[in-house]
Amino acid sequence: MTTKITESPRERVRRAFTEPGEFRTSPLYRALSRTVAGDDALLDLAAGGRPGQYPTFLFFGAVHHLLLTDADAREHPLAAYYPSLLPPGATARPAEEAGPALVDFCARHADALRAVIGTRLVQTNQVQRALGLRFGLAAIAAEIGDRPVHLIEVGTSAGLNLRFDRYGYRLGGRRYGDPDSPVQLVAELHGNGEVPDLDALPRLASVLGVDLHPVDVLDRDDRQWLRALVWPENQDQGLLLAAALDLVAGDPPPILAGDAIDVLPGLAASLPAGEPRVVYHSATRMHVPAERLDAFDAAIASLGDTGPLWWLSVEEAPDPDPREDTSRGGAALRLRGPDGASRDLAVVEGHLRWVETLPVPSPTG
Incomplete structure (x- = not known):
């Protein structure tokens, strides 16, 4: 034995x-x-x-x-x-x-x-990751057409990514978004693939965050905890975080407290039937206990029970990695469409400090 x-x-x-x-x-x-x-x-x-x-x-x-x-x-x-x-x-x-x-x-x-x-929970709210959300929304804009979408972020922390449309962006020297925003996100651009127009986005019908323990942007202790999760050398991220917290505090997005596994099926039933929805999560799935990963994935997929679902994530490395030079590392900016097929839109640094476009979409099944 x-x-x-x-x-x-x-x-x-x-x-x-x-x-x-x-x-x-x-x-x-x-x-x-x-x-x-x-x-x-x-x-x-x-x-x-x-x-x-x-x-x-x-x-x-x-x-x-x-x-x-x-x-x-x-x-x-x-x-x-x-x-x-x-x-x-x-x-x-x-x-x-x-x-x-x-x-x-x-x-x-x-x-x-x-x-x-x-x-405490690890609830990093790297506002730079809003770039991944904006990139993904731009990539699916043509598929959604002129229909407004319902946006849900799982593991939203303080909801900073849900206010992505209030920020300015510079990717590869080109500017997008609000040039006058106090939050300006800058990322390097690598690769020879196409960059979608980050100003051509679907209209938002609603936004909602889901988190086990939402971070209150108006609470001093919660803000200090978010600051503590920024690494000591990354002072630029600390300044961005403070600026984003101040901006979002003026109009916090709605956040639903609870375990995504428990609340997402009910949320799916509450959305208008047939209307498009996009779910986004970044560096969230890695904190789900291994024995609950299948249930986590099933709960997200359940958002597509009542309408077409686009599932966008920044979690694992691309597998297989389609790039010739993989020394930079990075995670896949992955999009799964309503038909269930997934493709990697780009490879990104975990905090979205750089984006490497891919010449051909990488199917992941």
Whole structure:
């Protein structure tokens, strides 16, 4: 008889910190991940999140949150390694030397960190990802025609992406959207494929966000948590986030609190029969527990039970990757049409800092 070996929470978390490929733009988090992977006390602390929460994002978000919001914590030597905590023009200490400071900081503030890790969710609201939504809507505009669409975002956090039509964009040197908006999203353009007209968009019949625990753009603590989830080196993203929060606070989109698996089938029944709908999610499915992924996908697909559904996402890498040079990495901006066929519109950096167009749509079945 074969004995099944169950991986302990500590070892599961150790794997996540051993190969932290998500931190391409954060030398500090890459260096600190090695420290966490080799320290059992830190691993046990990081393992205290709710099921499905990605431990690296949650742990570093909790540490950053405490440094940003607690004056006593900010006096700790660890703060000197965080560019986000330093005055303009100051240089952070070398990331490779930060490990011992992290160990000491977590020992001193274990109870406060444990409280954040055990109650908060990874709800990044990278406003730059609104570009992925706008790109996808432009790509399906011709298919939808002049019919208005119902837009639903799953894992919407504070709903910043749902106000994509209030922002300005610059992709590959060309401008789109509102040139006077305080939120201007800039992305590099790569590849030889066609870029759809990002100003030729379907009309919106309604917008709605769905989130387990919606982030209130008017709540100071919620805003601080979103800021803590921005990596310390990415100060431009922090400024964009603040600008978007201020803009959206003037007209927050409606957000439905609940588990998408539970609420989406009912939402489908509430939409006008036969009217087009678009669902969007980005870096959301990765936080769904593995045993619930099939139910998550089925719930999204159920939005097509009462009308034609276009399903747009930024989650996994393209498989297979159709590009000749795959060294840049990236995730697929994937669109599944009402006929059930999927195609990759582009490959994008996870935070939509760049877009690489594809010469031929990549079928994914």
